Amino acid sequence: MGAVKSKRMPRAVREQQMLDAAVRTFGQRGYMAASMDEIAELAGVSKPLVYLYLNSKEDLFTACIRREAAALTEAVRAGVHPDLPADRQLWEGLRAFFTHTARNPDGWAVLHLQARTHGEPFAAEFTAMREEIAALVTQLILAAAREAHRDPDLPEREVAGLAEALVGAAESLAAWANATPGVTARQAAATLMNFAWAGLGDLMAGRPWSPPEEPERAQAG
Amino acid sequence: MGAVKSKRMPRAVREQQMLDAAVRTFGQRGYMAASMDEIAELAGVSKPLVYLYLNSKEDLFTACIRREAAALTEAVRAGVHPDLPADRQLWEGLRAFFTHTARNPDGWAVLHLQARTHGEPFAAEFTAMREEIAALVTQLILAAAREAHRDPDLPEREVAGLAEALVGAAESLAAWANATPGVTARQAAATLMNFAWAGLGDLMAGRPWSPPEEPERAQAG
Amino acid sequence: MGAVKSKRMPRAVREQQMLDAAVRTFGQRGYMAASMDEIAELAGVSKPLVYLYLNSKEDLFTACIRREAAALTEAVRAGVHPDLPADRQLWEGLRAFFTHTARNPDGWAVLHLQARTHGEPFAAEFTAMREEIAALVTQLILAAAREAHRDPDLPEREVAGLAEALVGAAESLAAWANATPGVTARQAAATLMNFAWAGLGDLMAGRPWSPPEEPERAQAG
Amino acid sequence: MGAVKSKRMPRAVREQQMLDAAVRTFGQRGYMAASMDEIAELAGVSKPLVYLYLNSKEDLFTACIRREAAALTEAVRAGVHPDLPADRQLWEGLRAFFTHTARNPDGWAVLHLQARTHGEPFAAEFTAMREEIAALVTQLILAAAREAHRDPDLPEREVAGLAEALVGAAESLAAWANATPGVTARQAAATLMNFAWAGLGDLMAGRPWSPPEEPERAQAG
DNA sequence: CATGAATGAGAGTTCATTCAT
DNA sequence: CATGAATGAACTCTCATTCAT
Incomplete structure (x- = not known):
């Protein structure tokens, strides 16, 4: 459903993927209704990686x-x-x-x-x-x-x-x-x-x- | 702090009190951050009554x-x-x-x-x-x-x-x-x-x- | 496994049940290894009730x-x-x-x-x-x-x-x-x-x- | 802050550095609160090396x-x-x-x-x-x-x-x-x-x- | 009607641990 | 060997919602 899953990408690329997914999710669901789970899935990564790169929902x-x-x-x-x-x-x-x-x-x-x-x-x-x-x-x-x-x-x-x-x-x-x-x-x-x-x-x-x-x-x- | 507590008011009045409290809470905290607990307390009624009159948070x-x-x-x-x-x-x-x-x-x-x-x-x-x-x-x-x-x-x-x-x-x-x-x-x-x-x-x-x-x-x- | 499950007990009683379960769990597993889930189950109540009565793991x-x-x-x-x-x-x-x-x-x-x-x-x-x-x-x-x-x-x-x-x-x-x-x-x-x-x-x-x-x-x- | 970083040390020495760091961290933070990340950093080595030498947090x-x-x-x-x-x-x-x-x-x-x-x-x-x-x-x-x-x-x-x-x-x-x-x-x-x-x-x-x-x-x- | 008691479901967050390079 | 990338599983905590009385 989300982006094509491919492993081991450089950090900068992954970060943009995450931001893409986050913008889409925040834009459609709203900040509070958007869940980190959904964002991570849409970005094609696991939740911990989102936190590793972007620290928190607020920071994201x-x-x-x-x-x-x-x-x-x-x-x-x-x-x-x-x-x-x-x-x-x-x-x-x-x-x-x-x-x-x-x-x-x-x-x-x-x-x-x-x-x-x-x-x-x-x-x-x-x-x-x-x-x-x-x-x-x-x-x-x-x-x-x-x-x-x-x-x-x-x-x-x-x-x-x-x-x-x-x-x-x-x-x-x-x-x-x-x-x-x-x-x-x-x-x-x-x-x-x-x-x-x-x-x-x-x-x-x-x-x-x-x-x-x-x-x-x-x-x- | 909330409305003056008094028993046995007609339904229409109680409902307006609840809406007053809800508008204030939703307006200040935002829809998702507002809790039904806070609204009920501010309205001076019990939480089940809010549900009895207004069914759900969405309906409210x-x-x-x-x-x-x-x-x-x-x-x-x-x-x-x-x-x-x-x-x-x-x-x-x-x-x-x-x-x-x-x-x-x-x-x-x-x-x-x-x-x-x-x-x-x-x-x-x-x-x-x-x-x-x-x-x-x-x-x-x-x-x-x-x-x-x-x-x-x-x-x-x-x-x-x-x-x-x-x-x-x-x-x-x-x-x-x-x-x-x-x-x-x-x-x-x-x-x-x-x-x-x-x-x-x-x-x-x-x-x-x-x-x-x-x-x-x-x-x- | 835990205490006999019976519903609707006065708060004071439930609190003691929770403390009993917590003491047992903390004592056997240690503070950090003890999970609130386990304590709640052992007390025969749901987790939110534990939080409602005792606020947090630290307070508990x-x-x-x-x-x-x-x-x-x-x-x-x-x-x-x-x-x-x-x-x-x-x-x-x-x-x-x-x-x-x-x-x-x-x-x-x-x-x-x-x-x-x-x-x-x-x-x-x-x-x-x-x-x-x-x-x-x-x-x-x-x-x-x-x-x-x-x-x-x-x-x-x-x-x-x-x-x-x-x-x-x-x-x-x-x-x-x-x-x-x-x-x-x-x-x-x-x-x-x-x-x-x-x-x-x-x-x-x-x-x-x-x-x-x-x-x-x-x-x- | 940690040990001086230098490459290619014999295994026994590296292990002692890790144990030094671990003892310090465990002693100050406690077993559960101590994170393997912190220990590895304090020891001046990478996390996988800690696992290579000492297998797991428990073993460490x-x-x-x-x-x-x-x-x-x-x-x-x-x-x-x-x-x-x-x-x-x-x-x-x-x-x-x-x-x-x-x-x-x-x-x-x-x-x-x-x-x-x-x-x-x-x-x-x-x-x-x-x-x-x-x-x-x-x-x-x-x-x-x-x-x-x-x-x-x-x-x-x-x-x-x-x-x-x-x-x-x-x-x-x-x-x-x-x-x-x-x-x-x-x-x-x-x-x-x-x-x-x-x-x-x-x-x-x-x-x-x-x-x-x-x-x-x-x-x- | 009003209330205290109670919960299912899910949120954000963290961590030990592993692999490919 | 050393490292950056990556994750499964678990944790604490919250909230809308519902009964029994």
Whole structure:
């Protein structure tokens, strides 16, 4: 049922197998309902080996969070090109985000659902990642203000709130896109981009933000 | 510490005491870490009575989710007056939402953190509430379109995505507002209203949406 | 195999059954080798009940030590009549000691072998009992000195050493008497009394201490 | 921290290193709490080598007991000179005993605390040593009787009991001396010699046994 | 109804022990 | 020989759940 069983692998490889199994199990069952037995079996190893390499359920969970957080952050960062205008940067970042979460739903569940829900040590790991991304977004918002030749008199907390709202909307749309068949990462990104950049008011007034045409995948149906 | 112990109360009252205790315990400890012992003690009743009335931990948790979901939905619905213009309706709905979640943090934690995190049966309950609120928001968006004298060529799914984004942003800001000292429900609502209605683009261009003045609570300190 | 299984007993009774089983198991297997499973089975209850009543293996062990220490101390104290001369008091105390340890070998093993061997918390319990008995013996030694009309210029530490030696000899003889078939408590007491009171020197010189004749059991063969 | 690591040592040497580490670990942690990992690390060898040389934890423990028992027996035997009068022989033997146990506390803990406490196979090893020493003491008692020109009508079992008592008192005093700062081996031996030879009766009557003056170590500070 | 007594099932964790290299 | 990789079996402890009274 789990990975193909093969003996005597170097530690680093086994550890990744374990983390794979753990992310999947934590993501699907939840932190507390996931049992070390199940994780070990899915990883194709015995339980003592899991403990030998990763010490405890808490440490294993933390390792999962760290790995997934790093992967997600890296994916988003890789998508953003700092030379582009602010709206294009946001667009690229969102696309990377939705693509990554769609391809890695268990990892996303670990971060989004499990890490926050099970106490400080884990929530702190998640918060660290969230703040890193929120900082990115905040930079974007300020850059957009500069591009609009305005020194935004928005107080710092207001900007933080906006970033929070944007990240929350993205998180929510990621879950929605994963759960709704036929919604692509690109479409989710477009929806959010419209929402965030133009605002409902402009949208309703017929002034949507328009995504740049890309050669690789046609948008018009 | 728990409810005042008194004998022979009608079943409905006892049940509410149990749900109160359960919501508090689930909200603070989490679903799995909460023990039936603790809930029974906090409710001031014996454990077998909890089982007599609510059958099992799962059923008890489901009952909590249902009650809190109904209360939140009702609060939002009560805040919205269908005669107002769309943006005012949204504004009132958001205010009601942030006020309710701020006053009822354990209930909100049960919904936002616990219900989604512990498997299908519970997540479905949460999703039902979410969709009810999203439907409300969808109506608002369509109403806004009508007010703008435009038949929006936005496909149904696009509107659903916008509603999803708005709800997600609200959820995220509720947690942020609860966790950040000094942020009131009104401020959270204003931040989100700005973000949603005007959009980042307009905001950066210096065209924010402005909340209506209200007599009931002075803003200047 | 264990006690007759009967359900629904009052807590106090069940607790004693558990302690009985625990003393027997700890005494025979040793603290660490004894498993809670075995103790529970021998007590005729389920493991969770043991934990419900006695909290943990450590607490259970401590409870065993306390119970057995109290029983032994009480037995010795009950045997000693303060009105008798010092040598008779010592004689009675030793008889009580050997009788009790012979009738209760598992309890004695718990005290003598297990309590000292498994770390401070337990050793301290044992030491407390040991010091209580040593204090009794010390009083006896000083009383003997008074009876001999001498103010013993033995330093305090010397007296402590003598008490330690006497208690150690008694402990050793108790194990020996239990292990050697046909050695009665009375005989063990006589041997130790001779050794302690007369000393090897006097014994070899043909001047033994002679136990008082008792009606119940004839001494001469 | 452990032994200096160096390759290719003859088997006998490696084995002694392992036994050194094992005695130390068993003595300080106890048999069950001592882990083979810790012992191997302290010995500076790999775990499989420990198994190659010593087969199992049980065998390793048995080997420790045997080595320490032999060392202690040898030390006592070496201290006794058969030409001396009986009391002097006893005195020398006790001094050797207390000196050895004081210098080798871990080995003594293995014998005195661990060997007896963990089941028959080990207790038997300890008992064997104990009987060897007790036999030595028995000879001494009989020699003392001969010196007193008396054919003691003490039955064989009585003599065995006396030896047992003496050995037990010595064991107890060894632990006491090790645990009480400032008590030397010589003082412990003197206390026991007084107790055993003169008896409490003579001691209280002001007729102690007096240790011979020795040139080797000055007593006055 | 309310309660104390009781448990089946399973959780995380550790350890002595072995093999392939 | 030495080592890293690996495990079967056992342990302590917890919890949702149910009777008998």
